[in-house]
Amino acid sequence: MSVSPQAPEIENDSMEDRLYxxxxxxxxxxxxxxxxxxxxxDSCETADCVSICPADVWRREDGEGVPTIAYENCLECSSCRFACPYDNVSWEYPKTGAGVTYKRG
Ligand code: SF4
Ligand code: SF4
Incomplete structure (x- = not known):
């Protein structure tokens, strides 16, 4: 009797679960x-800071204007600073001892 290989069951957490x-x-x-x-x-039409952020930190009301910044959710990935086509993001690490800690490395 032959046994067919079976794909292992892998549990994939949702993005929300991972962020939690x-x-x-x-x-x-x-x-x-x-x-x-x-x-x-006045100049930015693409708002790449909004679209690239994995943590929904940058938000633009009605897709225009100056974004609001929910810095408390920032994952410190740095993507927004490089995505902005105008080099218009001021970015630094949070003060010593503050910021993110990753449970799973
Ligand atoms: S550094 Fe923070 S705000 Fe910028 S893209 Fe990453 S998570 Fe978002
Ligand atoms: S920070 Fe950069 S990408 Fe974001 S809205 Fe301003 S100019 Fe556009």
């Missing part, structure tokens, strides 16, 4: 900002 495992200590002040607000409001 990230611990964050609020530094109190935002470590993210825009350098020149008028560039966001």
């Amino acid at each position: 495992t990230v611990k964050y200590e609020d530094p109190g002040d935002s470590h993210l900002d825009v350098k020149v607000a008028s560039i966001c409001a």
Whole structure:
């Protein structure tokens, strides 16, 4: 009797479940900002900071204007600073001891 190989059952957590495992200590002040607000409001049509952020930190009301920044959710991946076509993201690590801690390395 032959036995067919079976695919192993792999449990894939949803993105929300994975984000839930990230611990964050609020530094109190935002470590993210825009350098020149008028560039966001008047020149930027793509808002790449919004579309690239995996944690939904950057948001733009009605797809225009200066984004709001929910810095408390930031994963410190740095994507937004390189995605902005105007080099208009001010980015630094949160103050020492604050920021994200990853449970699974
Ligand atoms: S991509 Fe850059 S210029 Fe555009 S909204 Fe975001 S921070 Fe502003
Ligand atoms: S560093 Fe990453 S997680 Fe934090 S705001 Fe930028 S894109 Fe989002």
